[in-house]
Amino acid sequence: MTNYIEHKPAMAKQVAELLINIEEGIYVDATAGSGGHLGLLANTYPEAFFIGVDIDHEAVQFLAEKFASVTNVRIIRGNYADLPEILHSMEIAQVDGILLDLGISMHQALSAQRGFSIKNPGPLDMRFSVDQKVTAYELVNSLSEEQLADIIYRYGEERRARKIAKAVVEARKVKPLETTDELADLVARTVGYSGRIHPATRVFQALRIATNRELDNLQEALPRIFQMLKDGGRLAVISYHSLEDRIVKQFFKTWEEEGKGLRLTKKVVKPSLEEISENPSSRSAKLRVFMKGVGGNEN
Ligand SMILES: C[S@@+](CC[C@H](N)C(=O)[O-])C[C@H]1O[C@@H](n2cnc3c(N)ncnc32)[C@H](O)[C@@H]1O
Structure with a gap:
């Protein structure tokens, strides 16, 4: 291969x-x-x-x-x-x-089309297996603001979870969030940069854990x-x-x-x-x- x-x-x-x-x-x-x-x-x-x-x-x-x-x-x-x-x-x-x-x-981490990567833009997928029905796209675009905040807080241990969930819900009223870079940019605009790690790293971890019920x-x-x-x-x-x-x-x-x-x-x-x-x-x-x-x- x-x-x-x-x-x-x-x-x-x-x-x-x-x-x-x-x-x-x-x-x-x-x-x-x-x-x-x-x-x-x-x-x-x-x-x-x-x-x-x-x-x-x-x-x-x-x-x-x-x-x-x-x-x-x-x-x-x-x-x-x-x-x-x-x-x-x-x-x-x-x-x-x-x-x-x-x-x-x-x-998985680096393949754009698998949708795990902040650096290599791709669809918001994040499934370990294509047999799984729910993708990160569904979670990001269908969960309530409270459910999203809960996932980001619990699985990403991200203290700004509420602010990020609110921004996601506002953004998707205009159009669904489709790609990893749209989500990463939105999080960066919402919470700003501090340090070397991308501000969306914890959000991506949370969505991956939730998508795969890890x-x-x-x-x-x-x-x-x-x-x-x-x-x-x-x-x-x-x-x-x-x-x-x-x-x-x-x-x-x-x-x-x-x-x-x-x-x-x-x-x-x-x-x-x-x-x-x-x-x-x-x-x-x-x-x-x-x-x-x-x-x-x-x-
Ligand atoms: C960190 S990688 C393993 C790397 C491996 N030890 C190596 O040296 O190449 C984790 C792997 O676990 C797989 N995985 C995740 N959840 C799984 C599950 N529930 N059952 C089986 N494999 C799973 C992923 O698809 C991924 O390939």
């Missing part, structure tokens, strides 16, 4: 060290993206078998081509929340490790994913903002208190300054890893 922008995997070394506990095990990369983590893992552990899952059709097409001749990798399209059904369809009862690298891939999906998925781990199996999650990280942290803490296993990362793992300078998009990454079982309950 031409023109596919490959993602640089965050904290790849730490992921491999904490995720792999049996060299001949079965592992799932449930957000395979452009196969950065997956390729490194499959190469380093040739005796293990890896299943790469992604919800995005474009990513899956790229992955299928990239791993076509790699015998220990199989690629499947799907939502990580449906991992029990995906593994069941492959007649796999449980696995030794599961990786979730949340957020968006470099390709936090609800994560909340629903974690217990289902946990069931699919063998005793001693590990779940590694990389998150990129505090809302996701809070959910992961809370589940891991509760599971440990309930005797379901152990947190292998008592303190969250972050990329080194060297990694951040080589791969700036890793700067907000946080890795947490949980090990199931080991004397605890199995469910």
Whole structure:
């Protein structure tokens, strides 16, 4: 597949060290993206078998081509929340490790037509999968001012949410907001510039989370994913903002208190300054890893 922008995997070394506990095990990369983590893992552990899952059709097409001749990798399209059904369809009862690298891939972030980008103007889309019915366009142009303010405040942690929602509703009375640059410019005019980060960054994060139901999906998925781990199996999650990280942290803490296993990362793992300078998009990454079982309950 031409023109596919490959993602640089965050904290790849730490992921491999904490995720792999049996060299001949079965592992799932449930957000395979452009196969950065997956390729490194499959190469380093040739005796293990890896299943790469992604919800995005474009990513899956790229992955299928990239791993076509790699015998220990199989690629499947799907939502990580449906991992029990995906593994069941492959007649796999449980696995030794599961990786979730949340957020968006470099390709999604930079592709104008996917509508995630402030820099490269495109339609207000923001869906991870074209199968999803609701786009960011629908949210921006149909929600009430109060609903929009609520989404921008909760998912973007943007304190000027009310002012921005009011400006959106005023603007769309004249004509619907259709593109990422129309929205980004409107937000910039409404709140002004301060600092190096574009003033619409938090609004874009909020709309992306809402369009894809990212936090609800994560909340629903974690217990289902946990069931699919063998005793001693590990779940590694990389998150990129505090809302996701809070959910992961809370589940891991509760599971440990309930005797379901152990947190292998008592303190969250972050990329080194060297990694951040080589791969700036890793700067907000946080890795947490949980090990199931080991004397605890199995469910
Ligand atoms: C940060 S990227 C992963 C990059 C990957 N680790 C790599 O090294 O190339 C996140 C990926 O998760 C996918 N994704 C988001 N939500 C998903 C979901 N609910 N189920 C499966 N994949 C999802 C996105 O489509 C995107 O490709």
